[in-house]
Amino acid sequence: MILRGVRxxxxYVVTSHGRPVARIIPADREEEATSGARAVLLARLARQDIVQIGRWTRDELYDER
Incomplete structure (x- = not known):
């Protein structure tokens, strides 16, 4: 029934505990949703402060805990 509606x-918005977590959209609108999500992400990143954390060693990058 949902797939027929998408077709x-x-x-449709998928929720978890009342909070939206995903959207099911027709495949031909995928680019529209992706570009919107990209714009939201870039806007969010632009608002965040830059954090200087220094350089990582190879061992720190591949630390397996």
Whole structure:
């Protein structure tokens, strides 16, 4: 039933405990959703402060705990 609705052009929001976590959209609208998500991500990154953490060693990058 949901897939039939998507095929007909509808989109659906998937929630977890009342909070939206995903959107099911028709495949031909995927680019539209991706570009919107990209814009939101870039805007969020632009607002964040730059954190200087220094250089990592190879051992720190591949630390397996």
């Amino acid at each position: 007909d052009g509808n989109s």
